[in-house]
Amino acid sequence: MSGTSMKVLITGANGMLGTNLMKLISYEAIGFTSKELDVSDSKKCIELLESKNPNIIIHTAAYTNVEDCEGNPKKAYKINTIGTQNLVNYCINKDILFIYISSTGIYGTKKENIHYNEFDEVNPTTIHHKSKYEAEKIIQSHLCKYLILRTGWLFGGDIQHNKNFVYKRYLEAKNNREIYSDNSQIGNPTSIKDLVKQIEILIKYNQYGIFNCVNEAKNISRYDYVRKIVELFECNCEVKVADDTMFKRAAPVSKNESAENFKLNLLKINKMINWEISLKEYIEKLKMEINEK
Ligand SMILES: NC(=O)c1ccc[n+]([C@@H]2O[C@H](COP(=O)([O-])OP(=O)(O)OC[C@H]3O[C@@H](n4cnc5c(N)ncnc54)[C@H](OP(=O)(O)O)[C@@H]3O)[C@@H](O)[C@H]2O)c1
Numbered sequence: 001m002s003g004t005s006m007k008v009l010i011t012g013a014n015g016m017l018g019t020n021l022m023k024l025i026s027y028e029a030i031g032f033t034s035k036e037l038d039v040s041d042s043k044k045c046i047e048l049l050e051s052k053n054p055n056i057i058i059h060t061a062a063y064t065n066v067e068d069c070e071g072n073p074k075k076a077y078k079i080n081t082i083g084t085q086n087l088v089n090y091c092i093n094k095d096i097l098f099i100y101i102s103s104t105g106i107y108g109t110k111k112e113n114i115h116y117n118e119f120d121e122v123n124p125t126t127i128h129h130k131s132k133y134e135a136e137k138i139i140q141s142h143l144c145k146y147l148i149l150r151t152g153w154l155f156g157g158d159i160q161h162n163k164n165f166v167y168k169r170y171l172e173a174k175n176n177r178e179i180y181s182d183n184s185q186i187g188n189p190t191s192i193k194d195l196v197k198q199i200e201i202l203i204k205y206n207q208y209g210i211f212n213c214v215n216e217a218k219n220i221s222r223y224d225y226v227r228k229i230v231e232l233f234e235c236n237c238e239v240k241v242a243d244d245t246m247f248k249r250a251a252p253v254s255k256n257e258s259a260e261n262f263k264l265n266l267l268k269i270n271k272m273i274n275w276e277i278s279l280k281e282y283i284e285k286l287k288m289e290i291n292e293k
Contacts, residue, residue, distance in 0.1 A: 006203075009054035011039055011087070012061030016157035016164060017101060017192055021058060024196040030054070034061065039083030049090045056203070058099045059087055062132070064163065066105075069128035070250045076131040084135035088142050097208075098139060098146045099199065104187065104214060104259040106133045106150065112255070113186065113219060117262035118150075118210050126251040136210070147202055150259060151195055152188030152214040153225065156282050159289060166279070167286065169226050173235035180242035183223040187257035188214035191278035198264070198271050205269055212259040215275035219258065228276060232283040 006027045012018040013031025022031045030052060037048055039061050049057075062080050063069060069076040084100065091098050107116040108123030124130045139146050157164045172179050190213070198213050227239045264270035 006055040007053070008056045008058060009049070009052055010058045010060060011037060012059075015060055015064070016161040017154060017195075018060045019158060019161070020156060020192045021060065021196055024193060025058075026200060027056070037061075039086055040078045042082075042086040042089070045086040046090055049087070054096065056097045056099065057087060057091065058101070058199070059084060060101045062101075063128070066126055066128040066253065067250045069131065070126065073127045073131075076127045077134070080128070080131035081134040081138065085138050088138055091145075092142055096145065097203065098143055100135065100139055100146065100148045102132050102136055102148050102150045103129060103257075104150045104152050104212060105129045105254060105257045106136070107254065107257070107259070109254045109256070114256075115258045115260040116212070116256070117260055118212055119262070125254055128251065140210075145208060147199075147208060148210040149195075149199070149202075149213040150210065151212075152190035152217075152257065152259065154190055154192055154195070155279060156192030159286070166229055166282065169229045170233050170235070170286070170290075173230045173233065173237040173239075176237055178238045178240055179226070179230075180240050180246055181223040181226040182247050183221045183241045184244075185253065185255050185257065186219050186221050188217040188259060189220065189225050189275040189279060190215045190272075191275070191282060193282070194272050194278055201269050201271055205267075207267070207269070209263070211263050212261050213264070213272065214259050214261060215272050215278055216261075217258065217275045220275065228279060229283070232280055233287070 008027045008029045010018055010021050010031040014033040022029050063076050106122050106124045106129040108125050124133045136148050155166045159167050230239050261270045
């Protein structure tokens with residue numbers, strides 16, 4: 001089937017990634033918000049998927065509040081794990097590519113200051129990441145045509161999205177002479193636009209399996225990330241390193257969420273560029289939107 005005649009169904013279509021996937025993906029796309037398709041409703045999932053008959057499902061919907069998941073494990077497993085199972089059940093024995101957006105946060109704590117690759121053992125430490133990993137296992141044990149994409153700290157969303165970390169830090173820096181950020185956790189700030197391009201490459205080259213999908217970043221902490229955001233917005237604000245007591249988290253997140261696109265590199269199809277280049281481009285776009293407001 002040619003690329004352009006493929007129909008892609010996107011879950012979580014009002015989320016930060018889902019909204020932008022709908023805008024950016026170059027196939028015919030139909031998106032469903034949580035109100036239109038609650039993925040934890042198994043009957044509704046089957047009915048809706050049968051009526052739409054997609055060639056590809058990109059499953060972005062999730063209970064994404066990592067802190068809240070700790071206090072609500074039932075909800076986390078219901079949406080993130082069972083919700084995925086409901087979609088997978090429909091795909092079994094059908095010629096559908098199932099694309100699951102996972103997280104580099106699932107790797108856990110086995111490595112310090114070294115990027116995880118796809119062959120590393122997975123040891124999630126939080127309820128959120130455990131529920132995402134259980135979903136990965138369900139996909140792997142029931143489907144052949146799947147992509148599990150473990151991505152990093154996403155940026156590139158619209159201003160109104162609650163998960164828009166970049167815009168939130170801009171507002172904070174605009175309104176304060178100094179702000180604080182955590183220097184203890186490393187990861188990969190990752191552009192939604194680059195991720196969507198990479199998804200299209202993986203589809204084009206008929207790739208299946210698990211892939212890290214992050215922008216290149218070498219030992220970048222949240223603090224480094226926030227400093228770069230403030231610098232690019234040219235805010236008159238100093239970013240200081242937060243001490244241990246300032247950002248107490250309910251979720252025992254790993255200090256190392258950083259990953260490398262080991263498999264994409266081995267296959268010579270890694271299109272994910274350096275995070276700073278993509279962040280700069282995104283912030284230029286945001287600045288224009290802010291000026292137009
Ligand atoms: N943002 C990141 O830095 C990051 C990093 C790694 C991986 N990811 C993964 O990327 C995906 C997208 O994340 P995001 O940043 O776009 O998060 P988001 O903005 O919170 O989007 C998640 C979406 O899922 C929807 N949803 C929640 N419960 C649902 C349910 N029961 N049925 C259907 N939809 C439901 C939400 O709808 P409502 O708003 O209406 O509840 C929302 O539209 C997630 O799978 C996440 O785990 C994100």
